[in-house]
Amino acid sequence: MPTEAVFVLRNVTKVFGRSAVLEDINLEVASGERVALIGPSGAGKTTLLGLLNGTLNPTQGEVCTLGQNLSRLSRSARQQVQRDIGTIHQQFHLVNNLRVIHNVNAGHLGRWSFARALISLFWPLEVELARSALEQVGIADKLYETTGHLSGGQQQRVALARALVQNPKVILADEPIASLDPERGRELMDLLHHLSQKSNKTLVTSIHSVHFARSHFQRLIGLREGRIVFDCSADDVTPAMIEALYRIERGDARGERVEA
Amino acid sequence: MSNEAIVRPPRVAGLSRPSWFNRQTAWFVAFAAVLLWAVVQSGAFDGPILNRGGWTLALQFARAALHPDLSADMARLTLDSSLTTVAFAIAGTTLSIAVGLVFGVLSSEVFWQLVFPARGDRQAVRHRVPLACVRAGLAVPRAIHEAIWGLFFINILGLDPLVAVLAIGIPFGAITARIFAAILDEAPREALHALQSSGASPAKAILYGLLPQAMPDLLSYTFYRLECAIRAAAVLGLIGAGGLGYQLLLSLQSLRYEQVWTFLYALIVLSALTDVWSSFLRRRLHLANRTELKFAHQPKERRLQYRVDPAARRSLVVMAVLVVFSFWYIQADFARLFDPHTLSLLAGVMRDALPPRIDGAMLGDLLRLSAQTLSMSILAITFAGAGALLLSFPAASNFLLPGGIFDHGGSRARAFRGTVIWIVGRGVLLVLRALSEAIWALVALFFLFPGILPGALGLGLYNLGIVGRLMAEVTENVDQRPLRALQAQGASSAQVFLYGVLPATLPRSLAYVLYRWEVCIRATVMVGFVGAGGLGRLLADQMSSFDYRSVAATLLALLALTFGVDSLSTRIRRTLRV
Numbered sequence: 051m052p053t054e055a056v057f058v059l060r061n062v063t064k065v066f067g068r069s070a071v072l073e074d075i076n077l078e079v080a081s082g083e084r085v086a087l088i089g090p091s092g093a094g095k096t097t098l099l100g101l102l103n104g105t106l107n108p109t110q111g112e113v114c115t116l117g118q119n120l121s122r123l124s125r126s127a128r129q130q131v132q133r134d135i136g137t138i139h140q141q142f143h144l145v146n147n148l149r150v151i152h153n154v155n156a157g158h159l160g161r162w163s164f165a166r167a168l169i170s171l172f173w174p175l176e177v178e179l180a181r182s183a184l185e186q187v188g189i190a191d192k193l194y195e196t197t198g199h200l201s202g203g204q205q206q207r208v209a210l211a212r213a214l215v216q217n218p219k220v221i222l223a224d225e226p227i228a229s230l231d232p233e234r235g236r237e238l239m240d241l242l243h244h245l246s247q248k249s250n251k252t253l254v255t256s257i258h259s260v261h262f263a264r265s266h267f268q269r270l271i272g273l274r275e276g277r278i279v280f281d282c283s284a285d286d287v288t289p290a291m292i293e294a295l296y297r298i299e300r301g302d303a304r305g306e307r308v309e310a
Numbered sequence: 311m312s313n314e315a316i317v318r319p320p321r322v323a324g325l326s327r328p329s330w331f332n333r334q335t336a337w338f339v340a341f342a343a344v345l346l347w348a349v350v351q352s353g354a355f356d357g358p359i360l361n362r363g364g365w366t367l368a369l370q371f372a373r374a375a376l377h378p379d380l381s382a383d384m385a386r387l388t389l390d391s392s393l394t395t396v397a398f399a400i401a402g403t404t405l406s407i408a409v410g411l412v413f414g415v416l417s418s419e420v421f422w423q424l425v426f427p428a429r430g431d432r433q434a435v436r437h438r439v440p441l442a443c444v445r446a447g448l449a450v451p452r453a454i455h456e457a458i459w460g461l462f463f464i465n466i467l468g469l470d471p472l473v474a475v476l477a478i479g480i481p482f483g484a485i486t487a488r489i490f491a492a493i494l495d496e497a498p499r500e501a502l503h504a505l506q507s508s509g510a511s512p513a514k515a516i517l518y519g520l521l522p523q524a525m526p527d528l529l530s531y532t533f534y535r536l537e538c539a540i541r542a543a544a545v546l547g548l549i550g551a552g553g554l555g556y557q558l559l560l561s562l563q564s565l566r567y568e569q570v571w572t573f574l575y576a577l578i579v580l581s582a583l584t585d586v587w588s589s590f591l592r593r594r595l596h597l598a599n600r601t602e603l604k605f606a607h608q609p610k611e612r613r614l615q616y617r618v619d620p621a622a623r624r625s626l627v628v629m630a631v632l633v634v635f636s637f638w639y640i641q642a643d644f645a646r647l648f649d650p651h652t653l654s655l656l657a658g659v660m661r662d663a664l665p666p667r668i669d670g671a672m673l674g675d676l677l678r679l680s681a682q683t684l685s686m687s688i689l690a691i692t693f694a695g696a697g698a699l700l701l702s703f704p705a706a707s708n709f710l711l712p713g714g715i716f717d718h719g720g721s722r723a724r725a726f727r728g729t730v731i732w733i734v735g736r737g738v739l740l741v742l743r744a745l746s747e748a749i750w751a752l753v754a755l756f757f758l759f760p761g762i763l764p765g766a767l768g769l770g771l772y773n774l775g776i777v778g779r780l781m782a783e784v785t786e787n788v789d790q791r792p793l794r795a796l797q798a799q800g801a802s803s804a805q806v807f808l809y810g811v812l813p814a815t816l817p818r819s820l821a822y823v824l825y826r827w828e829v830c831i832r833a834t835v836m837v838g839f840v841g842a843g844g845l846g847r848l849l850a851d852q853m854s855s856f857d858y859r860s861v862a863a864t865l866l867a868l869l870a871l872t873f874g875v876d877s878l879s880t881r882i883r884r885t886l887r888v
Contacts, residue, residue: 160800
């Protein structure tokens with residue numbers, strides 16, 4: 051397996067207002083790796099994903115995405131890199147008033163000219179590709195439906211189809227199954243896993259289910275209060291490590307703990 | 311482009327492209343045809359439309375903008391007439407709220423359901439009859455523009471401060487009643503039913519069980535009405551009721567443009583102040599949008615968050631003081647309304663007006679002028695809608711400003727440019743809506759010959775200001791996350807606009823335009839009064855010659871037009887599913 055690094059983070063700190071959401075993160079993700087970010091709510095998982103896809107810039111330190119430091123690039127150069135990163139979100143982040151085909155075709159936007167994008171809104175282009183992508187996620191029959199009318203599970207599939215059409219080198223997913231029922235969740239995880247394995251795409255996912263994290267990923271990164279607690283192969287993570295990661299602390303600000 | 315991630319399955323049959331022959335495109339084609347008809351109607355192809363003779367005056371007028379008359383006498387006069395206008399507006403709004411509360415309850419479904427409770431499992435229909443009667447009765451005063459009410463009361467009462475108060479209070483009261491009824495019908499009913507089952511009378515049950523819950527919406531709408539009333543009061547001045555509009559017209563007629571500009575600036579400041587106050591209050595009451603209650607069935611939880619905020623409470627106290635001041639300042643003699651002389655005049659007008667004069671010549675005139683009026687409203691609303699769409703985005707506070715959707719955290723110069731564009735956008739919209747359609751029509755008459763075009767331009771400019779601000783609010787309320795998602799995958803700003811912003815805002819924005827079309831057709835009267843043409847001009851002539859039988863016929867034509875546009879607009883909005 052090639053070990054060319056997709057993401058390199060050096061001493062990264064991200065501050066919102068006065069509180070540091072991420073502190074001194076050092077991390078490398080190699081091409082083709084499947085990485086799960088786990089940890090309690092508020093640990094900084096979403097912020098970390100935002101740094102990886104260039105939506106956020108680090109307060110300190112350096113984030114290199116596909117060999118480029120996004121915060122130093124011009125807007126068009128940054129867009130160039132972002133074309134190779136597909137992101138899927140917990141709340142899907144689709145445009146509800148548009149038909150499914152247009153939301154899927156939005157995956158082309160990084161490559162399409164403005165004119166092409168405009169024409170496609172009136173006369174959908176690349177219909178076959180969109181149909182195949184939807185076929186792959188199991189909802190080909192929804193091609194021309196209004197996206198807002200679909201169920202949550204179906205909308206998440208549309209979001210995945212958009213990422214497929216974008217054909218990125220890296221897929222980032224932020225709690226992709228948190229809004230789905232367990233069965234839809236498993237199907238989606240299987241899809242992501244299959245996709246990453248088949249076309250050797252790098253996959254970084256934040257996820258609440260430790261079970262899926264172990265079953266579908268090679269590498270687990272535990273985040274807690276903005277710091278990396280552990281970063282190891284899925285097989286090496288012990289129940290004790292998981293318990294320590296999610297433990298609810300009581301006590302005063304100096305961190306005296308009342309063990310449960 | 312090869313895409314190894316996607317396995318191409320064998321082609322599935324079925325699932326053809328959706329046809330372009332659907333209701334939306336049908337409406338669009340119909341609109342294009344009607345727009346063409348309106349352009350032909352406007353006389354744009356029938357000879358000269360630009361009045362070159364007026365250009366020198368227009369130039370003088372424009373130059374005077376830089377040197378408004380700021381002498382001490384003028385300052386006093388401006389202050390005095392501004393206070394008069396504000397007092398008219400506040401007194402008129404107070405009256406309209408009183409009318410609106412009473413008739414809002416009487417035209418709400420929930421009230422009549424309380425009066426005639428459903429017995430057993432039989433579907434109650436008895437409450438529908440009085441409800442329909444009250445609603446139909448309110449439709450007529452609502453459809454008649456405040457300027458017509460104004461002229462009517464001037465004919466009866468002469469130049470009396472009562473004219474402005476009544477002319478604002480009656481139509482606004484009928485509009486308010488409709489909105490209040492909708493608010494009451496949508497408020498949660500649990501508390502009401504509890505009171506009702508413990509034996510409270512319908513009126514008491516509504517007072518204690520429903521009104522408190524509906525309060526924030528009622529308050530927000532009241533302030534929105536006050537914004538409209540300020541402009542209406544100024545406009546009523548143009549037909550002789552006093553205040554800023556009256557002084558403005560006098561100065562305009564004597565070609566003293568420096569004075570005209572002083573009054574115009576005063577009007578803009580007044581309008582801006584009310585605007586700021588009302589949006590401050592809305593924010594404090596957790597209401598996102600000035601007209602949201604007309605369109606949205608928002609989640610009920612929002613109402614539960616409501617507490618009387620201290621700043622909002624202070625606003626209410628200030629408002630109460632202003633109401634008292636207003637009634638004192640205008641010195642209106644309400645007893646005059648009920649004195650026998652007024653009543654006999656009123657009865658005389660009624661006698662004179664019936665039956666409406668409908669003969670062959672009149673009918674021909676009415677048809678021709680109705681077509682002109684309709685085309686004027688269509689040109690105006692098309693202009694307003696297109697302009698508003700362009701201006702609303704830079705005027706939205708989440709767009710180009712630092713931290714907005716299209717701010718890329720770039721240089722300070724970019725942030726500065728974004729801020730400047732925002733301020734200019736907001737300012738243009740504010741000025742456009744601060745000066746009403748009649749004043750814009752007067753300005754347009756400097757360089758256009760009287761007819762449909764100056765009226766359409768006046769109406770269009772004013773409504774551009776209103777619709778543009780509403781659309782900016784739509785954009786400000788848009789969910790930003792899908793847009794950020796598009797950006798994160800490398801889409802350019804123009805593409806994010808096309809695939810994210812526009813689809814999310816366009817349906818709601820179009821609904822506002824269509825809603826505004828109803829207002830526009832009513833307001834054609836106003837631009838007609840200042841000489842732009844259409845039914846309004848005819849009505850003004852008939853009014854000033856006290857020919858009430860013809861007035862009645864023209865009013866009938868106007869009502870028919872208004873109701874027609876009303877139902878068409880409602881139907882189109884339904885197809886847009888907003």
